Structure formats: C-alpha cells, structure tokens
Amino acid sequence: xxxxxxxxELWATRLGLILAAAGNAVGxxxxxxxxxxxxxxxxxxxxxxxxVAFFFLGLPMMWLEWGMGRYGGKxxxxxxxxxxxxxxKNPAAKYIGAAGLFISSxxxxxxxxIESWTLGFSFFSLTKxxxxxTTFSSMGNFLASYQGIEKGYFSSILPAYIFLLLxxxxxxxxxxxxxSKGIETLAKIAMPLLIVFAMILLIRVFTIGTPDSxxxxxxxxKSGFAFLWNPDFSRLSSASVWLAAAGQIFFTLxxxxxxxxxxxxxxxxxxxxxxxxxxTASINEFVEIIFGGGIAIPIAVAFFGITMTQQxxxxxxxxxxxxxxxxxxxxxxxxxxxxxxxxxxxxxxxxTSSVALAQPLISFLKDELNLxxxxxxxxxxxxxxxxxxxxxxxxxxxxxxxxxxxAGTFGLAFLALxxxxxxxxxFGMKKGxxxxxxxxxxxIPKIFYYIIKYVTxxxxxxxxxxxxxxxxxxxxxxxxxxxxxxxxxxxxxLLMAVLLVILLLLVRFAWKRKSNSAEIRG
Amino acid sequence: xxxxxxxxIFIATAWGLVTAxxxxxxxxxFHPVKKDNRSD
Numbered sequence: 001x002x003x004x005x006x007x008x009e010l011w012a013t014r015l016g017l018i019l020a021a022a023g024n025a026v027g028x029x030x031x032x033x034x035x036x037x038x039x040x041x042x043x044x045x046x047x048x049x050x051x052v053a054f055f056f057l058g059l060p061m062m063w064l065e066w067g068m069g070r071y072g073g074k075x076x077x078x079x080x081x082x083x084x085x086x087x088x089k090n091p092a093a094k095y096i097g098a099a100g101l102f103i104s105s106x107x108x109x110x111x112x113x114i115e116s117w118t119l120g121f122s123f124f125s126l127t128k129x130x131x132x133x134t135t136f137s138s139m140g141n142f143l144a145s146y147q148g149i150e151k152g153y154f155s156s157i158l159p160a161y162i163f164l165l166l167x168x169x170x171x172x173x174x175x176x177x178x179x180s181k182g183i184e185t186l187a188k189i190a191m192p193l194l195i196v197f198a199m200i201l202l203i204r205v206f207t208i209g210t211p212d213s214x215x216x217x218x219x220x221x222k223s224g225f226a227f228l229w230n231p232d233f234s235r236l237s238s239a240s241v242w243l244a245a246a247g248q249i250f251f252t253l254x255x256x257x258x259x260x261x262x263x264x265x266x267x268x269x270x271x272x273x274x275x276x277x278x279x280t281a282s283i284n285e286f287v288e289i290i291f292g293g294g295i296a297i298p299i300a301v302a303f304f305g306i307t308m309t310q311q312x313x314x315x316x317x318x319x320x321x322x323x324x325x326x327x328x329x330x331x332x333x334x335x336x337x338x339x340x341x342x343x344x345x346x347x348x349x350x351x352t353s354s355v356a357l358a359q360p361l362i363s364f365l366k367d368e369l370n371l372x373x374x375x376x377x378x379x380x381x382x383x384x385x386x387x388x389x390x391x392x393x394x395x396x397x398x399x400x401x402x403x404x405x406x407a408g409t410f411g412l413a414f415l416a417l418x419x420x421x422x423x424x425x426x427f428g429m430k431k432g433x434x435x436x437x438x439x440x441x442x443x444i445p446k447i448f449y450y451i452i453k454y455v456t457x458x459x460x461x462x463x464x465x466x467x468x469x470x471x472x473x474x475x476x477x478x479x480x481x482x483x484x485x486x487x488x489x490x491x492x493x494l495l496m497a498v499l500l501v502i503l504l505l506l507v508r509f510a511w512k513r514k515s516n517s518a519e520i521r522g
Numbered sequence: 523x524x525x526x527x528x529x530x531i532f533i534a535t536a537w538g539l540v541t542a543x544x545x546x547x548x549x550x551x552f553h554p555v556k557k558d559n560r561s562d
Contacts, residue, residue, distance in 0.1 A: 014551055044532030223523040230529035272554075279547035286540040293536075306523060441550055 008073065008367075009179040010266055016184035018276055021263050022283035023187040023352025025254045026194070028114065030284065031346060032317035034248060034292035035228065039313045041244045042235030043228055049236070049245035054285070057459045058249040060452045061416060062281050063444065064423050065255065066273040067436040069264025078265035078363025080258040080415070081507050087427035094511060098503045099415045100258030101361050105503070106407035106496055107257070108357040108380075109387045110400045115350030116167035118343045120146065120160060121322060125339030129153070130326050139323045149396040157392065164392065165385075167351070172381040174355050175362060178373060179266050183355050190348040191283075197345040198291040204338055205299045211331065219305045224298025227306050239466075246463050251408075252288055253281060254353065256416035258360040265363065274440035287349075295342075300324050303331060321346065358384075368510035390495055397488035398481065405475055406496060413464040420457045429453045 011017035038046045072083035080100025084093040124130050133139040133153070145152030146160050154160075174182040210220040235241045254260065260280075264273060300309040300320065312324045329339035358380045365376035391400050423432050433449050478486060 014554075018547075018551060044529050044536075047532055047536055218523070222525050225533060226523040226525035226529055229533040230523070230526050231532055275547065275550050278543075279551060282540065282543035282547045286544045289536050289540050293533075441554055 008076065008078070008266060010268060012180040012184055014272075014276075016180070016188055017263070017267065018279045018283070019191045020183050020187035020352070020356075021260065021276060021280040023191050023349075024259050024263060024356035025252065025280055025284040025353075026191075026287045027252075027254070027349050027353040028118070028317070028321070028346055029248075029251050030288040030292045031198075031296065031349065032292075032321040033251065034288045035295075035297040036313045036317050036320060037244055037248045038293060039228055039297055039310070041241045042232045044231035045233050045236055046241065046245060047231075049242040050249065053242075053246040053249040053459075054281070056451055056455050057246055058253045058255070059278070059281055060448055060456045061255045061420070062253055062260065062277045063274065063436050063448070064420060064432070064452055064456075065260040066264045066267075066277040066280075067432060068419065068423055069261035070267045070269070070271075070273050071435050072261060073265030073267060074269050076367055078262050078367050079360045080261060080419075081364065081510075082368060083261060083265075084418070084422055085511075088422050093422070094507050095504055096418055098500070098507050099411060099418070100261070101364055101503045101507075102496075102500050103407045103411040103415055104257045104259055104357045104360045105383070105499060106403050106411070108354060109384055110391045110403050111350070111357060112167055112171060112354050112384060113164055113388055113391050113395075113400070115347060115354055116160070116164040117143075117146070117322065118346040118350055119167055120163040121326070122340050122343035122347060123163070125326075125329060125336050125343055128336050131330050131336070134327060134330055136323060136327070139327050140319075142326075143318075143322050147395055148392070161392065164388065167354075168381065168384055168388070170351065171354050171358065171384075172377060174351070175358055175380065176374065176377045183359070186355065187352055190352050194287070194345050194348040194352075197341045197348075198287065198295070201338060201341060201345070202291060202294050204332070205295055205302075208299060208302050208332070211302055216305060219302055221298050221302045223306065224301030224309075225294075227301050227309065228293055228297045243463065243466055246459065247409075250412060250416070250463070253284055254356070256412035256414075256419070257357065258415065259356040262359040262363045263356065270439040272439050272441040274437060274444050275442045278442065296320050296325060299328055303328050364506075364510075368514075369506065387495065387499075390491065394488045394491065397485045399488050399492045402489045402492035403496060405471070406493075410467065410472055413460065413467055417457070417460045417464050420452070420460060424453045424457065 011020070038050075068083050068087070069078075072078065072086060075082070075086050077083050077086060079097070081094040081097035084097035084100075087093070121130075130139065130142050130153070133142045141150055141152040142154075144150040145154040148154075148157035148160060174186050176182065177185070205221060208221050210217060212219060250256065264276075267273060267276070297309060297313070297320070300312055304312065304324070312320050315323075325342055326339065329335035329342070332338060361380055362373075362376045365371040365379060366373060371379070391403070429449060429452065432452070437444055474480065478489060481489065
C-alpha cells in the first residue's frame with residue numbers, strides 16, 4: 001500500500017477548492033448541450049425529470065464521489081484504482097478502477113481540441129475573421145475549413161493546430177504549477193470571469209428585443225424564452241425525455257470520470273465535503289439553468305425564428321454555439337466584442353474542465369508509481385499531443401464521435417455504476433455515510449442515505465441498460481455508418497484499446513511494485 | 523409565441539431555486555460552523 005503519511009498537496013483555500021470543483025463540472029455542455037436538450041424534450045416540462053434526476057442521481061453521486069475521493073486521499077490514493085482497491089478487497093477492484101483513468105484520459109484527448117476551437121473563435125471574433133459569413137452554409141464552411149474538413153476560408157489546418165498547441169501548452173502550464181498554485185489559481189480567475197462574461201451576454205440578450213420588428217415582429221427574445229420554457233407536459237410520458245434529463249445531469253456534473261475523486265483526495269481528512277459537493281452542484285446548475293437556458297436559444301429565436309431555431313438545435317451543440325452564435329454576432333452592435341466574450345467564456349469553461357480531466361492520471365502516476373510532479377505532467381502533455389493528432393486529422397471520419405461515445409457516454413455510466421455498488425454495498429453504506437458526513441458544514445438529510453443505497457444504483461442501472469440496448473449495440477456493430485468512415489472508427493477503437501491495455505499494465509506494475517517493496521520491508 | 527403563465531412559473535422557479543442554492547452555499551462557505559485555519 002502507498003504510504004499514507006507521504007506528503008500530498010492540499011487545496012490552499014475552501015473557496016478555491018469549491019471554484020475548482022465547480023470549474024470541473026461547468027463545461028461546454030452547460031452552455032451548449034443543456035439548451036439543446038431542453039428545447040428538444042418538452043421545454044419547461046424538461047425541468048421536472050431534470051430536477052428528479054438531480055436529487056436522485058446527480059447530488060447523491062456528487063457526495064459519493066467526494067466521499068470516495070477524500071477517503072482515498074487519506075490513504076494516499078488520488079485516483080480510482082487505489083480507491084476501489086482500498087474499499088473492496090478484491091484483486092479485480094483496482095483493474096475496474098482503471099476505468100477512472102481511461103475515461104478521463106480519452107475525453108481529455110478530444111476535449112482539448114474542442115476547447116482550442118473556442119480559443120480560436122474568440123480570436124476570430126476580435127479580428128472579425130468570420131464577419132461576412134452571414135449564412136448558415138458559409139459560416140458552417142468557415143468552421144469546417146478551420147477544422148480541416150472542407151476547403152474554404154482557411155486553406156490549411158495550421159491555424160487550428162496553432163490554437164491547439166496553445167491550448168495544450170496552457171493546460172500543461174497550469175497542471176505543472178500543481179493543485180493550489182495551478183488549478184486553484186486558474187479557478188479563482190476563470191470562474192468569476194466566466195460568470196461576469198455570461199452576465200454581460202445575458203443582459204445583452206434581454207436588451208435585444210425584436211431585432212426585425214418590420215418583417216418578423218414575432219421573432220423576439222420573449223418568444224425565445226417561451227420556446228425554451230413553456231412546458232409541454234405531453235412529453236413527460238415519453239421515457240426518452242426522462243433518459244435525456246438523467247443523461248444531462250450525469251454529463252453536466254462530470255460524474256463517473258474520476259475527476260471529482262481526484263480533487264477531493266487533496267482535502268484534509270476532517271474537512272467538509274458535504275457543503276463542497278452541494279456547492280459544486282449548485283454553481284454548476286446556476287450556470288446551466290440561467291446562462292445555458294438564457295443565452296443561446298432565446299437569442300437564436302430573436303434572429304432566426306422558432307422553426308429555424310428548432311433546426312439549429314437539431315443540428316447539435318456545435319451548430320448552436322459556433323455557427324448560429326457567430327452569425328448573430330455579425331448582426332449586433334459591437335458583435336466582435338460580444339463574440340469574444342462568448343467564445344472566451346466557453347474557453348474558460350473548457351480549460352477548468354480539461355485540467356480536471358488530466359488530474360486522475362497525474363495523481364495515479366505520482367501516488368502509485370512515485371513519479372515526480374514534473375514527470376507526471378510531462379507524460380500527460382506528451383500523451384495528449386501524440387493521441388490528439390488522430391482526432392485532428394481524422395475528425396471528418398467520426399474518430400472523435402467514436403471516442404466520445406465509448407468514453408463520454410458508455411464509460412461514464414459504467415464507472416458510476418461500479419462506484420455506487422462498491423461504495424454503498426461493498427464498502428458499506430454505514431461507513432460511506434460516515435465518510436460523507438464527517439466534518440460536514442451542513443446537515444445532509446438522512447433520506448440521502450437510502451437514496452444512495454437503493455435509488456441511485458437502480459437509476460444508474462436503468463440508464464446503463466437503456467443506453468446499451470438503444471445505442472451501444474448499434475454503435476458496436478457500426479450500423480448506419482458510412483463505409484468510408486469504418487477504418488477510422490476501427491482506428492479510434494484500436495487507439496482506445498491500446499490506451500486501456502497500457503493503463504491496466506501500469507496498474508498491475510504499480511501494485512506488483514508495492515507488494516515487492518512491502519515484502520522487502522516486512 | 524406567447525410566453526405562457528406556466529412557462530413564466532417554470533423559469534422563475536428554476537432561476538429562483540438555483541440562485542437561492544448558490545447564495546446558501548456561499549453564505550455557508552464564508553460563515554463556517556467549524557473554525558478553519560485556512561483563509562477564504
């Protein structure tokens with residue numbers, strides 16, 4: 001076992017920890033995925049299954065992951081393999097826990113690339129590079145040419161590559177500075193700025209009114225809020241709406257990644273985690289519901305009308321965030337400034353999440369393999385730079401989508417299911433509850449004891465089985481996919497398989513090494 | 523599209539709830555029950 005007495009870093013301030021944890025949760029999904037999901041699943045009525053999922057799935061899992069993380073940290077483990085091994089005395093536990101390294105690492109690879117687009121587009125807003133691309137097809141082409149998918153405004157992928165390297169460089173720099181000087185400092189700067197930028201944009205949305213009152217008097221912000229928030233109760237009878245709400249809660253709170261545990265492992269043994277978990281979830285929901293539900297969709301309705309906005313939403317989060325918003329910024333006074341704020345706030349949301357995605361592997365390399373902090377950061381940086389090449393050059397062929405499904409959807413539910421079973425049933429809910437509530441600054445209602453033990457596992461099992469039946473089987477068999485893309489999708493699977501094998505071997509090596517040194521000592 | 527009363531109730535409730543939650547959490551963070559030797 002790792003020497004628990006070994007000095008581990010600690011968060012410098014309670015506020016810094018909460019902002020960092022909230023930064024981990026607040027990501028691109030809050031501002032782009034949530035409004036699309038709400039618009040497609042009953043508007044205001046979507047909030048009913050959403051709130052149910054928050055109380056029965058999101059909040060319990062948040063506390064569970066904080067509890068698991070602080071427990072692991074006490075024993076010198078900052079990543080899920082060590083935590084599972086400490087909670088479940090079974091040789092398989094640490095290997096199942098390797099999912100907590102695999103999922104965050106795979107997502108980190110493609111997430112940094114998407115994050116770099118936001119940095120690029122904030123620069124293009126200031127320089128008005130996309131001004132003049134006023135139709136959906138020309139703006140779509142601008143984005144596609146930036147990504148190297150089509151020929152257009154950009155003749156090569158070089159600009160995208162430069163912003164990618166800049167983004168990876170910034171991430172490595174923050175990670176290299178460590179928990180308190182790096183991640184905590186970033187969160188203390190980026191999170192307040194994100195809120196301020198979002199507030200400015202929200203005020204701008206409220207003051208848009210009816211942009212074209214002569215030709216389209218019914219295209220206005222009020223209609224936008226009506227479109228997003230008027231409840232369609234008939235949708236509540238659809239199971240897919242309840243699944244979409246549960247999925248959104250899951251993604252938005254960054255559960256099932258191993259990142260919350262990694263952050264919580266740097267909390268002192270008797271420090272509060274109950275308020276920390278609630279604060280993380282609350283800040284995330286504040287950003288998601290107020291800014292996610294108040295900016296992109298209402299302003300799209302004001303400029304394009306409801307029918308077009310429905311098509312934009314159906315086109316997905318990137319269509320809404322990059323294409324439709326960029327067209328809107330060209331139509332408003334000081335659009336370059338508002339565009340800069342929008343994409344920079346997305347970048348802040350992205351970078352506070354990507355540094356969290358890197359943390360489980362950094363903690364693993366330091367805690368279990370005794371690598372220095374510098375070497376662990378270098379491994380992450382080098383690994384990301386190598387693996388992201390495939391995402392950059394094979395983007396058009398579904399390489400990113402394949403990774404996103406297996407790590408970002410299937411993987412999350414897989415890991416979360418094991419987390420709740422190991423924590424509540426193997427480690428034991430009595431010990432688990434004591435872990436969550438020790439040092440608590442708030443009193444968690446006892447009902448959550450039973451929710452974590454019975455309701456959350458059942459909820460997760462339902463989601464997991466549903467996703468397997470509905471999505472995993474067709475995706476596994478690559479149904480409805482273009483023939484030309486199949487080799488690239490297999491390539492993505494091969495890359496993920498290689499990563500998984502490497503991580504499993506590292507876990508095996510780490511534990512063998514520890515048992516050998518224990519034998520020598522003993 | 524008309525912004526219905528139900529829609530207004532939903533948005534007011536959702537925005538009010540998340541704002542109240544954040545205010546409550548920050549109040550608790552800055553007014554801890556336990557003495558903490560770290561600064562906020």
